[in-house]
Every structure is written in C-alpha cells, then in structure tokens.
Amino acid sequence: MRMERLGRGGTVDRVLGALAERARILAIPAPAALSGEWFGAAAVLVPSVSVESVPPAEVFSLPADAPGPGGADRRFQRSDDRPLIGGGRIGYLAYPDRIPDRPALPLAASGWTDTVLRLDADGCWWYETLGTAPCPDDLAAAVLDSPSTAAPPTNATESTNATDWHIDWTPPRRDEHRRGVEHCLDAIRAGEVYQACVCTRFTGRWDGDPLAFFADGISRTDPPRAAYLQGSWGAVASLSPELFVSLHGDTLRSSPIKGTLPLSADPAGLRASVKDVAENVMIVDLVRNDLGRVAETGSVRVEDLLTVRPAPGVWHLVSTVAAERRPGVTVADVLDAAFPPASVTGCPKLRARTLLTRWEGSARGVYCGTVGMSSPIAGTELNVAIRTVEFGHDDSGNGVCALGVGGGITIDSDPDAEWQECLDKAASILALGDARAAVQHTSSGGDGNS
Template sequence: MLRIVLGGMPGMCGVNRSGEEPRVQFGKKEMGMSANIKTGVLRLRNAPSIIMDFNHERLIFESPLQVWQTCKIEEVRGIFEDVQAAIDRQLYIVGYVAYECAPAFQEHQSVCEPDADFPLVWFASYSKPVEQAILGEAEADQKNARMAADYCISDWQADKDQENYEQDIRTIHEAIAWGKTYQVNYTTRLRAGFTGDDLAYYEQLREAQHGAYSAYLNLGCYRILSVSPELFFQWDGDAIRTKPMKGTASKTESREALRQSLKNRAENLMIVDLLRNDMSRIARKGTVRVPKLFEIEEYPTLYQMTSTVEAKTKPGTTLFDVFQAMFPCGSITGAPKISTMNIIRSLEREPRHIYCGTIGLIQPGKGMTFNVAIRTVLVDSDKEQAVYGAGGGITWDSNAGDEYEELLTKSKILTYREQTNRRQHSSSANK
C-alpha cells in the first residue's frame, strides 16, 4: 500500500482559454494515461481535496484521519476490512473502487491488465466534513467563484473511429448469435490535453449533467471529476436499493418515445434481472422486489431510462459482501456478467480505471451511497491529460450507427459550456 503525504504542494495556476472552442473528434488516438506515483507517495494538493455532491447535499472533506489504497488485487480485501472497522467507529468514509478491482470480489470476473500506478481502491476516513450545504442554496457564490477560474482543454479525440466502432458492434452481434451474451456494455475512451483549474471544469460538467451522485476527488496527480446520474447502491445496513440506468435518448426525441421503445425496455429489463440475481446473494429470502420499472429521467443533454431494485440484507452483511455480490454494476457490464466481461476485455483491450467503477460516501447514522462512475473525467495533472469513457448496451436489436450516435450524445457534456455559449451568441446575433 502507498504512504500518503498531506499538503505542502503549490497549486496549479489558472490558464487562459484559447479563442478556439474544444470539439469532440473521432478517429486519431492521441494520448495515453499514466502517472508517476511509483515512489510510494501520493500528495494531496489544491484544497479542497474531496467534494461529495450526493443526494442534493454538498460535503467537503480535508485532512483525512487515515487513507487506504492499493494497486494490488490481493490487498483489496484487507482494505475493505479496515474500512469496515472505520464504519463501525462511526467515521465518515469517502473513496472509490476501480472497474479493474472486479477480480478481488469474484476471481472469474475478467478485466484488462490494470495500470501499475493507478490505485484499484482508494478510501479515506474523516471525523466530519469541513463544510456542508444544501445544493442550490449556498452553492451559487462558490459556483460563480469557480466559473471565474479558468482551464484550457484541447479537442477531445476518441480511441476508435466510427468504422472500427461499428466493426466491434458486429463482433458483439456474432457473440450474441452464438449464445455467449445477451447484452454487452461496450465502451471506448475520449482523450484531451488539459491544464488549469480542474475544479472549475468539474462545476461546468455538473451544470451540464445535473447528476445526483457527483464527486470531485483531488488525489494528487489524479483528479476524478464525476457527474454520475446513476446509483449503484444505497444501503443503511438493512435496506439496500439499486437504480440501474439503461436506455438513452437525445433531447431531440421525446420522453414518451424512450418510454415506449421496445429495444430500450428489453435492454433495461435484462439488467434489472441481472441485478435482482446479484442482490439475492445478500438478501433475506423473499425481500427482493422491483417497485419501479422503466422510469424516465431528464437531463440537460439527454433522457435516461431507470428502474429500481431493492431488498433487505441478511444479518451480518458487510461492505465487502455487498461488493462481492454486486460489483461491477450489471448496467456497465451486460448479461450474463462473467462471459460478457470476457467479451469486454477482448474488445476494449485497455483498463477503464475509475470509469464504470464506483465512488462512495459513508456517513455515520445515514448509511452509504455509491454511484456508478459514468459521465466521469479522469485528469492526470502531471501529464496534463484528461480521459472520458462513453458507450452503451449492445443487444441483438442494436443498430451500429445508432449506438455510435448514443456515444456522441453521452459525450455532449464535455463541451456543454461551449455549446451553450455558441447558442447564446447565435441568438444575440439574430436579434
């Protein structure tokens, strides 16, 4: 495990924006992801270190009592045991679990080889948050202050162009035809150069997505900017609830069109069945239920279909037990989970890192909430690089061109400010 050094590093200065607007481009692969933390020291700088914008409440954390992290699968269980002990001591806990941590919970869950320098797990304990506010009240002044700060971001470049992406969709259709899978959550990465105020960019992303499970984690050279709208699980030690998000439509379509889409309903229902099965491993007999099915949620750039699965957990269930039963979330793997994760590994051929993993908040007396880390940007401030993952569930009825358009729709948040400014400028020019 790595030793943590707190504070003592100068902040990165703001960088003025260039006059050219960032764009999302597909084709040429630009930048890789790496970071130099091999020395065993991870420095936290540019306070605040952690912002958790969960459930319409903002909590800011600094100066952790203890930090746990590892890049080794064999150390994950021990960290979860330490975190469980901290939970029992009524401490606040925040942290993340990367997608590549999956074999720590079930060894047959196949993932790409993780990067040696990106932690699979990172958790920190705190006595209390240094600041707490209801989002929408005390937020405005802070937001305006961050907007005044600046950053510079290059054009986003996708790892795969449309032709290669659609070829992979055809490969998935072949796997479905052979009965190897029913649905594959296939994704790719977009990359950009990034300098300046990553917290300001986080606020811009949050404005674009309005995700109920957003988080900003300053982990030294790595910064995690997650504006996830998806709940992995919420658990109070007894009742557990998950809310898989499957089914997407752009704002050019209607909510009702998404609600009535047979393809999206089938896609959503497959994942609901998978999560019911996962949850049953830790649930008391007869308590797993689906109180809400095919709900439509609206966001600034798209519509999403969600369902709710809930249960009562068995006595003595631990945090590790929950992850062993349910991680990774079925909505970002597909079904069946084990065989589908093999397909994902063979097609994507690189780690997802925090993308499709989970970020969580544990509060004394309030239980715990973990998101599905979608709509998430990972910034490497040392390399001045940013990476974003996007994709969707591929079924037999999926059209390769439509799936590519869905990927574009889910990437619109990356340049939301530029799109908004352009519309406002056009509107003013036409008056």
C-alpha cells in the same frame, strides 16, 4: 457527534472553490465532493481529505469503533428522520477487468474524514463532525462568504467559476467501436450473451485545475450522482446520473440505467422502444440476482420499473431494485456480490465481462467503476462512474485525461445508432469546454459572434 447550522451561503461550485483556496492557504489536502442526491442532501462536501491509494478490498471500509449503526439509531437522525452524516470514508474503485501493467490512476483510492459540510434541500448549509469540535471560523466563512446564485448558469457568459481549466479532446475510433458492437451482435446470435455494454473512450490533454472542471460541470449540468476526489495521483471528476448501490440500515437499493435518447427527442420514445425496454428489464433481472446473493430470502423486489428521467443531455430509462441484507453482510460483501455494476457489464455477467475485454480497444480504468462514501452513521451510497473524467499525468508530467462512453447492445441494436448514443452521452461534458472558451473570449473583449 456535533452539528451546527451555518445558514444560507454559496452555491456548491462556489463553496468548493472557497474550500480549495482555504486548502491552498493552509497547505492541507484538497476538498472532496458529492453533489446531487446523496444521503438525502443536495451536496456533501469534505473540506479537506487525504485520498491515497488503498487495496480495493479496503476502499470503503470503516473503523471497528465507528460511532453509529449505519443510520438505524435515532440518536443520529435529523428531525426529518434522515440520518446525519458526520464523516466517513470517501473514495473510488476502478473497473476490475483488463487492468494495464501501469494504470493511469490507482485501482482504488480513499480517505477518511471526521467532518462534512451538508447542503440541505432548502438551501441551508450545516457543519457536521463525528467529533465534538465547533466549526472553525475560516471554514464557516468559506461557506457563508461564497457568492450565491439563484439558479445554475444558463449560458456561457454566466460562468460561476473563475479558475481556469482546458482540455483538448481526441475522439474515439468509430471503426474500433463498430467492430466491438458487431462482435457483440455475433455473440448474441450464437447464444453466448443476451446483452453487453460495449464501451469506448475519448482521450485528452489537460491543464489548469480539475476541481474547476468539476465545479463548472455541476453548475451547468446538475447531475444527480456527481462526485469529486483528488490526490497526488491525479483526480476523478464524476458527473454521473446513476446509483450503483445504497445501504441504509439493512435496506439495499440499486437504480440501474438502461435506455437513452437525446434531450431533444420525445421521451415517450424510450418506453415505446422494444430495444431499450428489453435492455432495461434484462439488467433489472441481473441486479435482482446480484443483490439476491447478499439478501434475506424473499426480500428482493422491484420498487420502480422503466421510469423515464432526464439526465445531462439525455433521457434515460431508470428502474430501482431493493432488498434487505442478511445479518452480518458488510459493504465489502455487497461489492463482492454486485461489483462491477450490472448496467455496465451484461447478461450473463461473467461471460459478458470476459468477452468485453476482447471487444473493447482499451482498459476502462475508473470509468464503469464506482465513486462514493461509506459513513458509520448515514450508511453507504455509491454511484456508477459513468460520465466520469479521469485526470492524470504521463511519464513526462503532462496532463492526460480520459472520458469513457458506451451503451448496451441487444439483438435489435444498430451499430450506427450505438455510436450516436456514445456521442450523445459525451456531449454535455465535451460542451463544458466550448462554454469555457466562450466565457474567456467574452471576458477578453471579444464580441462573442465568432
């Protein structure tokens, strides 16, 4: 294990761009990224990683000879008592229900890295490796020579990423979503479910660079659980605000989100909403049950209940459930017990999952799955793959993409309000294209007023 302090360098989006250019020059695989609140860091970047399709059961598996016990050994802790990261397996796992015959992206993909770049809370970059090799000069230059900005851009003329991308979005069918919500309400009245998350999806055509889309997304919206992966199969750009599960030492945590209002609304309205509070509490109980399947008896606890937090474009109600895992429980066991995430399924979980495959117009794909990293030293952190764009290609080689959105339905739900919630959740991502177009118009000499 080796760690080097590199110093203050570029912002995450700019360093990612420099790493992508380095990968092109060296003809090596593209970088990957975790940005926001991962492993006690502001960002964890993988300079280059080959992300390939793998069996779902192996997506976050670790080698038997991995060097550390999941963050419990003080040899692998920094001076602030947070674990080093060093490397690990980074990947995604798609939502497991209603899988099409030919899914747009693999059901699971991951890759192993011995090296990461960590950005700490004070703005300092660090080089960490599970091996002993010093930081290559060109890698340090990619970090330190990348221009830095003091704050994220505040308007469309302050783009931090020069690489082009473009998406033409097609909105989902409102009537199809409404039918799904009404079927769910019928099932709630019949006692089949108490709550379920009914989803729909925007589809699109894209060209350019998906990593540039992700870089723009994190610089403009600053999501706490963002993640990016790329391979020959396509790319996943997750601008998620939600933690599915973390495992540090023997402690499991999950922070389900249920309850949404646009940022323009009074956040106090969330705690005052009978529907949103009931939705969150039901999912908290479901998470308690999921974690309880792999936890020490009596260790499951609610550490935080119904906290209002901002996310890109919206306010959310967030709770946190924790537990101590039983001896011998692995990450694969946790996924068997708790995946797919409670907040994107319903209560009771198995019945809700079955009914959702009938109510929704298309398969979810990576949306509502999970993206994250499992490190032999730092432990495991996985997001809920919401606010997530999947980039692939059709049979003719044209770029196609998808953005899933949805919301929890309870007996108090109004179909029109649920549709608006879907639009509110998608708004910050769709607006990235408007900002990109404004930048291009300004840089080409337009007056910016059209």
